[in-house]
Amino acid sequence: LEKNIKSQAKLNHQASRLIGIKGVAEITATAAVAFAGNGTHYHNGRHFAANLGLVPREYSSGGKQKLGKITKRGNSYLRRLLVQGAWSIIRYVGKSTDRISVWAKKLIERRGKHKAAVAVANKLARIIWSMLYNQTEYRAN
Known part of the structure; x- marks a missing residue:
């Protein structure tokens, strides 16, 4: 099943563009295209x-006005995939110099790793929406 999903991701133009985002692999890309x-x-x-x-x-x-924890509503599968992708960015944040890693490093220093993981997942979701909506390629910096 996983091989089939990966092959479908390479055939789908939208999913193949999303794979270029750091923290987004084939399964996340196909789930995002299927959802959005x-x-x-x-x-x-x-x-x-x-x-x-x-x-x-x-x-x-x-x-x-007070902001609490995340709402956890909506597609829990895609949310989980995005948070896992965010953790992959956070794990190697010290070794990377791209914009999202530098932002995540500053966020970790201020808020901690767990809140930063959700914030990075939020940013990944917004990047994915922008790429799908505008039909653009990912620009790392």
């Missing part, structure tokens, strides 16, 4: 990430 299509169902990348449950829950009362 060409991305036109979502107004922007934040809506796509929210549909995956990768945005913080908001608690508001009396004019105070």
Whole structure:
């Protein structure tokens, strides 16, 4: 089954473009294309990430706005794949100099590895939506 998915990812133009993103492999790319299509169902990348449950829950009362943990709503399979891809970026963050790794390194120093993993997964989701919606190639820097 895994070989079949990998071969399908290479044949699908959208999925093959997504494989160029650091932290996104064949299985994640095919799952993203199957879930999002060409991305036109979502107004922007934040809506796509929210549909995956990768945005913080908001608690508001009396004019105070508090952001909590992620909502965990939506497609749990794709969310899990994106978080695993984020962990692969975080694991080698010290050895990489690309933009997402540098950003993740600063985030780890401020917030810790676990929150950074979810934030990187959120960023990956937004990048995926942008590439699908705009039909563009991935530019690392």
